[in-house]
Amino acid sequence: MDLSTPPPDLYGRPRADTFFRFLTAFGDRYSPALGGPLLRRNPRRPFSRPTEALQLVVTARRRVAADVVELTLADPSGGPLPGWQPGAHLRLTLPSGRERHYSLCGDPADPADQADPAGSAERSGYRIAVRRLPDGGGGSAEIHDTLHPGTRLTARRPRNGFAFCAEPAVLFLAGGIGITPLLPMVREARRNGLDWHLVHTGRSADTLPFAAELRALDPARVHLRTDDEHGGPPTGTELLAHAPRGAAVYCCGPAPMLTAVQRALDASPAASLHFERFGAAPVTDGEPFTVRLGADGPELPVPADRSALDVLREARPDLPYSCKQGFCGTCEVRLLAGAPDHRDRRLTPERRADGALLPCVSRAAAGETLVLDL
Template sequence: MTGAIRDVPPSLDGSGPDPFLLRLRRAVAGMERMTRNCRRGVARPHPVDRVVPLVVTEVRPEAADVVSLRLEDPDGRALPAWHPGAHLDVRLPSGRTRQYSLCGPVAERGHYRIAVRRIPGGAGSAEVHQLRTGVRISAKGPRNAFPHAGERRVLFVAGGIGITPILPMVRSAAARGDDWRLVHTGRDRASMPFVDEVSELDPDRVWIRPDTEFGIPTSGAELLDRAPRGAAVYACGPTPVITGIRLALPDSPARALHWERFSAPPIADGRAFTVELARSGRTVEVPADRTALQAIAEVLPEVAYSCRQGFCGTCHARLLDGEVRRRGRAGGEEVAICVDRAEGTLVLDL
């Protein structure tokens, strides 16, 4: 820090480093530190080819438009082990595949628990809400794209349904005796799943923060004010919550941020391009502010997808011609249509 201060020009009165430039330098340094730590902490999910047969043994309402499912092996066998942050690639009776975080007890091998919010217009979530006990489904996994690295000082932040991957992390931290805090936020208590369960963990360490009870949505600075000094932050929620935390991190007590969001990342620098669908004979125009997946789904509603963030591989399509601007994990002759873009025209085997 001393070297950084010496590099800042003096203030106009000559009394020391210019305070504005000093704050700016510290903010930039903090953002760089945050980026390094986040990249270091992010683990790419390993492909899991294991298919786990499951049967729904309980459907339970957890909040407005949120249900949880208890899933067991049809023959009563122990289910594959998992770690906090893991999810399942659930294959529904219709054939749709969606990703849902495991949110039950990690040590429990007799069942899995997932929770799903019904999204307006979301065919997958609507189908989950129609499932009943006795229905058989299957899943790939568990696999983990949001692992908890086990830091001993941690702030957990959950926005709405974002509590699902966070809850097992909190239980793990509490069992180890870590210095942890949890902020669970949302529009109102009725929309926030597992509020009672979360509140029972440790009332002194848990803050339930509904917008309606404070008159305003929370800010990143307000969330991070709860962080233990030098803590790592694990956050899952909507884009405004994640963005607010990222911007406020350099001036907070925390030192690093790991995050997951349940929606597709915003398109910041998109350009329009064209996709030709070779098998169906259709041509689709992709606007600058939309993904190829969104545009293709309007003419091919059955197109498969899951994570919408470029890593699961469900939406990969074979590239027949064109130049790809890659943003996902696809490579070679494949395109991740949920995030990859193009200059000009792509021809896909769809």
């Protein structure tokens, strides 16, 4: 990674200069039409076309920790795959039709993973690691039980919502399977000679994926910390004590870990925090409202501390979902009536006006009823 350039966008494309990106967006929105109304789009910019789904096959499978399997995915014909950057994830469509997001945990700069070691931006394989969740939505169990070498599935191109900015000093904090997006970042930091440290926490040694692989990177900079050896989970202060002065912190783990780190950040040597959650953030500012299934269907109360998606799935268990964080769009439903509070990061104003709604994060004012086409 060239440290003089900003991190790429969600699809791995280099980001444009901030000023010119703003200038382009301003021109696209406000270009006048010779005395007429404002244009809705810049006519010089071509319409974007949706990218085709990737066809993948499982080529290898191995156990990397208790209840964690690593899969290697490749093009069935042996062709190259789109490149990616540390922090990127794949949106997989499993054989059952479920869609789930999994972080890429390989090395995008490893010549062994490249179709062209001389500098191609494409790879011949992706690596993901998945922990079985007994109380999950079935995606992890399906992967553990049915995905073996030879299994076919599809995926969207890698996207990156957790980009690594390669600051000079970095602390990586991983909780259990949260090591998956951080492992490529650690390799990148090591390759570029950054001042980095990693703390990987878990219940016990056998629950820590890639422990041997991490130790091999630099035993002096890798700290494996287990609850059973230390009498419980670490505090945020304990975790951040490993940060170099002025470091950027990259954290991925369970909600209690993220909360502890956020609360201890101001009193720590670290200067900034980047994080990725395992799932949806807890609802802390919600109001109770109601969703109705169809114009004449049943009404379901949504408590202040629960999402509409969770309530809807109790009545419609087959309702699809994936990220639960408002960026993938899998759970999209159509709004027939009501005034929603859109909180997603995916839908455009035009799509919202047309009735699209993501119930995983969107809510409504107290006492409001949202009528959904379900």
